[in-house]
Amino acid sequence: MTAITxxxxxxxxxxxxxxxxxxxxxxxxxQLDVILQSVARVSEIATADIPATSHPxxxxxxxxxxxxxxxxxxxxxxxxxxxxxxDRFKVPRILDEEH
Amino acid sequence: MAVMxxxxxxxxxxxxxxxxxxxxxxxxxxxxxxxxxxxxxxxRVHAFLHVDTxxxxxxxxxxxxxxxxxxxxxxxxxxxxxxxxxxxxxGVPTTCGSRMLENWRPPYDxxxxxxxxxxxxxxxxxxxxxxxxxxxxxxxxxxGPTRNPWDLERIPGGSGGGSAAALAAFEAPLAIGTDxxxxxxxxxxxxxxxxxxxxxxGVPRYGLVAxxxxxxxxxxxxxxxxxxxxxxxxxxGYDPRDSTSINAPVPDVVAxxxxxxxxxxxxxxxxxxxxxGYQAGVAQRFRESLAILEHLGAEIxxxxxxxxxxxxGAYYLILPSEASSNLARFDGMRYGLRVGDDGTHSVxxxxxxxxxxxxxxxxxxxxxxxxxxxxxxxxxxYYGSAQKVRxxxxxxxxxxxxxxxxxxxxxxxxxxFKIGEKVDDPLAMYLNDIATIPVNLAGNAAMxxxxxxxxEDGLPVGFQIMAPPMADDRLYLVGAALESALHDKWGHLxxxxxxxx
Numbered sequence: 001m002t003a004i005t006x007x008x009x010x011x012x013x014x015x016x017x018x019x020x021x022x023x024x025x026x027x028x029x030x031q032l033d034v035i036l037q038s039v040a041r042v043s044e045i046a047t048a049d050i051p052a053t054s055h056p057x058x059x060x061x062x063x064x065x066x067x068x069x070x071x072x073x074x075x076x077x078x079x080x081x082x083x084x085x086x087d088r089f090k091v092p093r094i095l096d097e098e099h
Numbered sequence: 100m101a102v103m104x105x106x107x108x109x110x111x112x113x114x115x116x117x118x119x120x121x122x123x124x125x126x127x128x129x130x131x132x133x134x135x136x137x138x139x140x141x142x143r144v145h146a147f148l149h150v151d152t153x154x155x156x157x158x159x160x161x162x163x164x165x166x167x168x169x170x171x172x173x174x175x176x177x178x179x180x181x182x183x184x185x186x187x188x189x190g191v192p193t194t195c196g197s198r199m200l201e202n203w204r205p206p207y208d209x210x211x212x213x214x215x216x217x218x219x220x221x222x223x224x225x226x227x228x229x230x231x232x233x234x235x236x237x238x239x240x241x242x243g244p245t246r247n248p249w250d251l252e253r254i255p256g257g258s259g260g261g262s263a264a265a266l267a268a269f270e271a272p273l274a275i276g277t278d279x280x281x282x283x284x285x286x287x288x289x290x291x292x293x294x295x296x297x298x299x300x301g302v303p304r305y306g307l308v309a310x311x312x313x314x315x316x317x318x319x320x321x322x323x324x325x326x327x328x329x330x331x332x333x334x335x336g337y338d339p340r341d342s343t344s345i346n347a348p349v350p351d352v353v354a355x356x357x358x359x360x361x362x363x364x365x366x367x368x369x370x371x372x373x374x375x376g377y378q379a380g381v382a383q384r385f386r387e388s389l390a391i392l393e394h395l396g397a398e399i400x401x402x403x404x405x406x407x408x409x410x411x412g413a414y415y416l417i418l419p420s421e422a423s424s425n426l427a428r429f430d431g432m433r434y435g436l437r438v439g440d441d442g443t444h445s446v447x448x449x450x451x452x453x454x455x456x457x458x459x460x461x462x463x464x465x466x467x468x469x470x471x472x473x474x475x476x477x478x479x480x481y482y483g484s485a486q487k488v489r490x491x492x493x494x495x496x497x498x499x500x501x502x503x504x505x506x507x508x509x510x511x512x513x514x515x516f517k518i519g520e521k522v523d524d525p526l527a528m529y530l531n532d533i534a535t536i537p538v539n540l541a542g543n544a545a546m547x548x549x550x551x552x553x554x555e556d557g558l559p560v561g562f563q564i565m566a567p568p569m570a571d572d573r574l575y576l577v578g579a580a581l582e583s584a585l586h587d588k589w590g591h592l593x594x595x596x597x598x599x600x
Contacts, residue, residue, distance in 0.1 A: 017451045035468060057299060072207060
């Protein structure tokens with residue numbers, strides 16, 4: 001049984017924003033299939049009556065008083081960015097040619 | 100006058116701190132000795148990605164000045180430490196073992212680093228790791244593998260192989276690791292050192308670059324149980340900047356390590372983490388350790404945890420799912436690498452080109468696995484089922500801890516394997532974590548400590564102790580008792596047997 005096809009791996013790469021090479025697609029299609037067939041065993045004992053656990057601690061919203069606290073220095077943050085201009089992050093064009 | 104004339108790099112943190120407090124050694128002298136050691140051996144071991152020489156010496160000078168001024172020094176003041184390269188440290192490279200963050204210098208300290216600084220611990224530098232903590236061998240570092248000081252042809256474990264190797268190579272007496280599925284404990288096991296994964300939420304994660312947020316936990320590493328306890332008490336405790344930080348008193352781990360007493364304790368062997376699949380010498384040292392604990396007054400029983408058989412599968416669905424989401428932040432826009440920004444590519448194309456160039460093979464593998472497990476149509480079968488298995492594992496632990504105080508197992512199924520042996524066989528690599536993963540899924544505390552060398556290969560074997568959440572002190576009670584008995588038996592710590600580099 002095949003759990004995942006090469007076409008599905010290519011689609012996943014697009015979703016995950018990974019510009020994979022053809023060789024990588026071949027390699028991952030085979031490896032992901034093996035891994036998924038192994039981990040799919042979890043469904044053997046995951047019956048409908050068992051509640052899901054997302055987190056080891058009971059999580060609740062954590063609030064604090066609405067007071068201003070020191071934050072990161074803007075120039076230091078921008079200095080670590082790949083590009084910046086006029087005190088802002090500079091990014092490539094966000095629209096495709098046809099838009 | 101214990102350290103006068105002795106090699107300062109061979110001492111415990113306890114001895115070094117005492118020598119600095121009494122004036123028998125200076126913090127600068129201790130730091131310089133470790134920097135010299137790094138200089139002479141790290142070309143072969145490759146535990147460090149960055150050595151912060153000047154800042155370390157400045158921090159040491161500050162400790163010596165405090166002492167001269169008559170200020171009281173903390174229990175680890177002046178002791179050097181190796182920091183896993185996944186925790187931010189202001190102005191110091193923080194790469195996570197990835198090309199993605201190759202030149203990134205964070206503008207802030209993680210909470211762990213703040214606490215280390217406040218305790219006057221001297222941070223020597225940043226240690227090598229599998230990229231974004233994904234791996235069990237440190238071979239998935241973009242900067243080349245770390246080598247195991249016991250045998251330079253072998254892996255030091257992972258993901259925190261750099262921190263563990265730094266301890267075993269006497270480059271530092273203390274180290275910080277992070278443990279998502281065993282990344283503190285498995286490296287400790289294969290390098291003959293001690294490592295603790297505290298209770299989930301026990302050590303703040305502010306400034307810890309996230310891999311899988313419901314599993315990640317930073318923790319202490321050292322060559323002795325007491326040194327580990329002292330470091331644990333420095334970094335643990337509530338932090339309002341981490342919404343998963345536990346707001347409760349830290350268990351008294353230092354007192355427990357000092358007490359080192361298992362009389363009357365009930366210790367449970369996990370049926371599913373014993374027997375088949377464990378290397379003969381690993382199983383043998385494990386059994387001998389149980390006999391010692393029994394001799395020391397503990398009662399040994401066997402406890403079944405049937406769902407543990409499914410833990411590996413659940414983990415390799417939950418971890419990639421969370422990682423694929425967490426690593427979406429590496430998009431080449433605000434920090435780190437950017438590739439293909441030549442005016443012709445759109446922002447989405449630049450993101451894809453950047454991530455393709457910046458991430459290594461294992462990271463891409465897990466991002467796609469997680470993207471798949473979370474995608475519509477597969478969510479219930481994969482991620483949903485894995486979360487149910489997580490419930491069953493927590494129930495197994497809860498039920499076991501009704502009848503025993505701690506659970507034990509070998510830390511890893513084998514001793515250190517050869518570099519290259521499993522690097523392109525993901526399933527074989529994942530199996531290294533089979534005994535460490537259940538604890539991460541349930542949020543418990545656990546320790547690995549060395550219990551001997553496997554007769555067949557002469558390599559260290561780790562013994563794992565697992566305690567309920569917020570009962571971290573029990574790890575130290577048992578660990579210190581076992582360490583002390585083994586020390587009496589051998590006349591030294593196991594680490595003293597590591598070959599000279």
